[in-house]
Each structure stands twice: as C-alpha cells, then as structure tokens.
Amino acid sequence: MKHSFPVAVLFLGLSLFACSKKEAVSDIPLSLKAVELKTQEVPISKDFVGQVYGRADIPIRARVDGFLEGIHFNEGLEVKKGQLLYTIDDSPLREGLSREESRLSEARINLVNAENELSRISPLAEINAISKRDLDAAIARRDAAQEGVRAAEANVNLARINQGYARILAPISGIIGKSGAKVGEYVGRAPNTVILNTISQIDSVLVEFFLTERDYISFAREIMADESKRVSQTDYALELYLADGQVFPHRGKLTFVDRNVDPSTGAILIQSIFPNPEKLIRPGQFAKVRAVVNLIPDALLVPQRAVFELQGFYNVYVVDQEGTVSQRSIQIMETYGDQFVVESGLAKGEIVLLEGLMAVRSGQKVNVEMVQTN
CATH class of the missing domain: 2.40.50.100 (RNA polymerase II/Efflux pump adaptor protein, barrel-sandwich hybrid domain)
Known part of the structure; x- marks a missing residue:
C-alpha cells in the first residue's frame, strides 16, 4: 500500500505526456496536392448510335x-x-424481237406500195384524170405507211433493249x-x-445517326448566332468507335441534316461521311459516333478526383490564401475527359484539393503542393 501513490503519479505523468504529444502531432498541417482552377475553350461531345451505309448502295433488279x-x-x-x-434466258425475248422485225418488214413493204401508188396517181391528178379526192387518199395512205414504219422501228428497238436486259x-x-x-x-x-443483289461503294461510308431536338438547337445556335464563332468541319470532326471499342483511325464530317424533326421521336436525322480506304467498315454495321454538339468558350474545369458527392450534391474542398480548408457545394454542367465543367460554385484562380478528401474538414489548416492537370 505504501507504493500506490508513486505508481499513480507515474501513470498520471505518462498520460499527460501522451496527450501533449498527440496534440503536438495534430497541430502539424497536412501536406496535400492541390490545383488552381483555370478556364479554357471546351467542345462538348456526345455519343450517338449510328448505322453504316455504303457511299452508294445500288440494288440489282x-x-x-x-x-x-x-x-x-x-x-x-x-x-x-x-x-x-x-x-x-432470252428465248422469249429473241422471239419477240423476230416478231417485231417481221412487222417492220411488213410496214416497209406497205410504205413502198403506198409510195408507188402515189407516184402513179400524181401525174393523173395533174391532168385532172382522177379526182382530187383520190389524190388526197393516196397521200394519206403514204403518210400512214411512213408512220407505220416509224412505229415498227420503235417496237424493234424496244424489243432489242428488252433482250439486252437479259444481260444484267x-x-x-x-x-x-x-x-x-x-x-x-x-x-x-x-x-x-x-432484289438479285446489291453493290456498295465503300471507299467512303455514310454513317447516319439521330440528334435530339435539344442537342440540335444547341448546336445550331452555337454556329449560327455569330459568324465569328463558326468553325470548320475539321474542328467539328466526328469520331467513330467500332464494335470492339477501338477508335476508327479516320475522322468524318457532317454531310446532311434532314429537313425536319421526326415528331414521333423528337430527333433529327444526321448523315456523316468517313473515309474508308482500308475498306474495314461494311454497310449494315452499327457504330458509336462521337460528335461535338456545343462549344463553351471559357469553361471552368475541375478534376473529377477533386469532387466528392454528399447527399446527392457535388462538393469540393477549397483552400484560401492562409491555407484554411472550406467545403464548397458546386453545380456540374458537363463532363470533359477526366474533368467536370463547373456551372456554379467555383471561380477561376481558386485552389481545390486533389487528395486527402476523407482526411480533412472545414476550418483545418493544410499545406498545399500545387500540381498541373491536363
């Protein structure tokens, strides 16, 4: 019992030493990586399911x-x-041609007879040996025989054309x-x-997809509002993703926008063309088309890894000039690569933490190591 007091004092001293050491450690600010927010021009892309057609798909009938x-x-x-x-098999067609050729020969004979008859009657009509009525009738028969020859010749030509159709x-x-x-x-x-067959030209291929009315309006306003904002087809080049997930090496461009929005689907047909020199793509394939539908001139970007979700809201940790951390709720507009386009809640030049999101809290002091992100 006489040693109880010194032991109690010893334990009390150890406890006070541990607490003071813990407080000293907690007072050391964390060193965390952070990034300064910047703005840049950002093209907003969306993916659409497209179907491939040949540059020309001609059915053979x-x-x-x-x-x-x-x-x-x-x-x-x-x-x-x-x-x-x-x-x-052109046997019936050959027979038809022979029949029409026979009718042509008959029409030519009738023409010769009509011309001979007119030759005999004309001198007699000049001396009034026959009536004017007989002369007019002979002339009419000659003219009718000429028209008969023309009709027979046309029938022969048509029969020959039909016979030629037997060779496709x-x-x-x-x-x-x-x-x-x-x-x-x-x-x-x-x-x-x-249809007997189809021939497709696939040195270039057409890819058709549908753009929603909202995306179309956004795209149209962007390029039509101001002539200075118009961009070339190269800037708005389309990317094609094949069924295996690989990106097609050749980029495409828009060639056609349908005249109307389909009222049953609320979408408008878009046609694009892609070079296909290796003839890898064939008609009938389905592919994913990535198209630029909007262009944001001064988009504020924040890395996705700096954003965390809490109760359905997106948040970041902002570090002020004194190194104090504060939690900030933000609004996200679009996704751009591995970054978010910020609609509201942040400003250009602010610093946000990239790491330690689960270890810090608002009001805490930190040391930041600035890094660059793409």
Missing part, C-alpha cells in the same frame, strides 16, 4: 422476267462497272453481296420479285 441462266461473279468480292453479273451488268464498281436468286429460278416477276 431484273428488268425483264425469265429463268436465271447464269451468275458470272464471285459473291462478296469487287466487281467493275459494266461487268456481266447475271444472264436471263454492274451499274457501278464496288463490293457485291450474296445473290438473292440461284440459277434456274424464275426472276423479275411473281413468284420471285426479289
């Missing part, structure tokens, strides 16, 4: 009906303009697809009125 007699190309490969693609040639150069009919099938009329 039979212009005359008959049995398909031959296929003269390799499916899925390139064909040249004027190359023979299909042949259709490539209207353009490009990639041809899978044939819609096989040799021996009846094509050009029921029961087989299918």
Whole structure:
C-alpha cells in the first residue's frame, strides 16, 4: 500500500505526456496536392448510335422476267462497272424481237406500195384524170405507211433493249453481296420479285445517326448566332468507335441534316461521311459516333478526383490564401475527359484539393503542393 501513490503519479505523468504529444502531432498541417482552377475553350461531345451505309448502295433488279441462266461473279468480292453479273434466258425475248422485225418488214413493204401508188396517181391528178379526192387518199395512205414504219422501228428497238436486259451488268464498281436468286429460278416477276443483289461503294461510308431536338438547337445556335464563332468541319470532326471499342483511325464530317424533326421521336436525322480506304467498315454495321454538339468558350474545369458527392450534391474542398480548408457545394454542367465543367460554385484562380478528401474538414489548416492537370 505504501507504493500506490508513486505508481499513480507515474501513470498520471505518462498520460499527460501522451496527450501533449498527440496534440503536438495534430497541430502539424497536412501536406496535400492541390490545383488552381483555370478556364479554357471546351467542345462538348456526345455519343450517338449510328448505322453504316455504303457511299452508294445500288440494288440489282431484273428488268425483264425469265429463268436465271447464269451468275458470272464471285459473291462478296469487287466487281467493275459494266461487268456481266447475271444472264436471263432470252428465248422469249429473241422471239419477240423476230416478231417485231417481221412487222417492220411488213410496214416497209406497205410504205413502198403506198409510195408507188402515189407516184402513179400524181401525174393523173395533174391532168385532172382522177379526182382530187383520190389524190388526197393516196397521200394519206403514204403518210400512214411512213408512220407505220416509224412505229415498227420503235417496237424493234424496244424489243432489242428488252433482250439486252437479259444481260444484267454492274451499274457501278464496288463490293457485291450474296445473290438473292440461284440459277434456274424464275426472276423479275411473281413468284420471285426479289432484289438479285446489291453493290456498295465503300471507299467512303455514310454513317447516319439521330440528334435530339435539344442537342440540335444547341448546336445550331452555337454556329449560327455569330459568324465569328463558326468553325470548320475539321474542328467539328466526328469520331467513330467500332464494335470492339477501338477508335476508327479516320475522322468524318457532317454531310446532311434532314429537313425536319421526326415528331414521333423528337430527333433529327444526321448523315456523316468517313473515309474508308482500308475498306474495314461494311454497310449494315452499327457504330458509336462521337460528335461535338456545343462549344463553351471559357469553361471552368475541375478534376473529377477533386469532387466528392454528399447527399446527392457535388462538393469540393477549397483552400484560401492562409491555407484554411472550406467545403464548397458546386453545380456540374458537363463532363470533359477526366474533368467536370463547373456551372456554379467555383471561380477561376481558386485552389481545390486533389487528395486527402476523407482526411480533412472545414476550418483545418493544410499545406498545399500545387500540381498541373491536363
């Protein structure tokens, strides 16, 4: 019992020493990285789902009906303009041509007879050996025979054209697809009125996507409000993201904006064109188009890692000139890369913390190490 007092004093001294040491440690300000807020011109991009079409997608149809007699190309490969693609049995067409040629010969014979008759009657009409009425009738028969020859010649030309349609040639150069009919099938009329094939030019491809009415208005106002704010198509170049997530190496540009907004969807059709020299992209693909829909001239940017969410609100820690931390609620407008575009709550030149967001509190003193962010 006589040692209890010194032991109590010893424990009391140790406790006071620990407390004083803890207070000394807590008084040392934290050293944290921070960034000074700056403004810059920021293009606001959005992603849209687009569908790919060939620069020209030409369907191949039979212009005359008959049995398909031959296929003269390799499916899925390139064909040249004027190359023979299909042949259709032209036996009925040849018969039709022969019939029209016979009618032409008959019309020419009738013309010769009518001219001979007019030659005999004309001298007689000059000496009043026949009536004027007979002369007029002979002239009318000659004129009718001439018109008959012209009509027969037109029918022969039409029959030849139809016979030529039995040989289906490539209207353009490009990639041809899978044939819609096989040799021996009846094509050009029921029961087989299918499109025989499609040829696509894919050295460049068209990508169509839809822009919401709100985005369109924002985009249109930006480039139409002031001539000095108009930007080139290069500045508003489009990016294409393929199905594997890779960025297509060639950028595209807008070529067409539809005349109206679809009232059922509230969207407007946009058409763009992308160079495709390697012919990697094929018609029918779906791809993500990244397009600039707005341009903010003096956007205030804050790194996303400096922002934390609390009860549904975005917040940052601002450090004043004395190194005192204060929590600030902010409004976010858009996302730009790994940064946020600030709508309100911050100003250019203010310093915000990049780290230690869970370790600091308002009113605390910190030492900041300024860093640069992209």
